Amino acid sequence: MSRIGKKAISVPKGVTVTVNGQTVTAKGPKGELEFVVNELCTVALENDEITVKPVDNSKPARSLWGMSRTRISNMFDGVANEFTKTLELVGVGYRAQMKGTALSLALGYSHDIDYPAPEGVKLAAPKPTEIIVSGIDKQKVGQAAAEIRAFRPPEPYKGKGVKYANEFIFRKEGKKK
The missing domain is CATH 3.90.930.12 (Ribosomal protein L6)
Structure with missing residues (x-):
């Protein structure tokens, strides 16, 4: 189990996030970034928090789980402050x-x-x-x-x-x- 992947990502103030299928878009004061999450992970936005979960318990899905969560978190940090x-x-x-x-x-x-x-x-x-x-x-x-x-x-x-x-x-x- 991914310890990093389990944590929900809270959306910082001043950043607007949209989840459209597998595409996560973050727009903030510094700019706009987009990340397409692999099909082996699911992304959900609820109560200004994003959660990433693997589709199944396979090795590739678990490998991409924490990485996808970290990439989304880095997007939020980047658009909020460089x-x-x-x-x-x-x-x-x-x-x-x-x-x-x-x-x-x-x-x-x-x-x-x-x-x-x-x-x-x-x-x-x-x-x-x-x-x-x-x-x-x-x-x-x-x-x-x-x-x-x-x-x-x-x-x-x-x-x-x-x-x-x-x-x-x-x-x-x-x-x-």
Whole structure:
């Protein structure tokens, strides 16, 4: 039994929710999102709470139960207040700046990397060594942050690279004579 799936999702204030068959639509002050729940789960809206239940007790239905509930909960959080991920650039000469809606990164390569903002994601570089990725869709924000980090992941010896703001980099000791 899914412990997460059992919990009902309460609709936050300022968010309007409509359930039409397997489609759940959430509209809030930040925008509008839609999620289509798999046929192996049922969705019900009653008393400003959404409940997700599996159709039967099969393994695939139980696997999708908690995931569907979490995706709907993340939709509500996203349209009520945005998701943000902060990235830090560590290294001499590593910098980020905005060129229109695209992000230009100097990461020690022979060329600058231009990363266009995906649809539904806002990029900002308030400082040359800081990047803020924000948006209402948690999956898109996380994917954009992971793609930016993948251009130069942090290395374990000096810690240089693009890292998440709260990420701990396990450091290794260098060579000894």
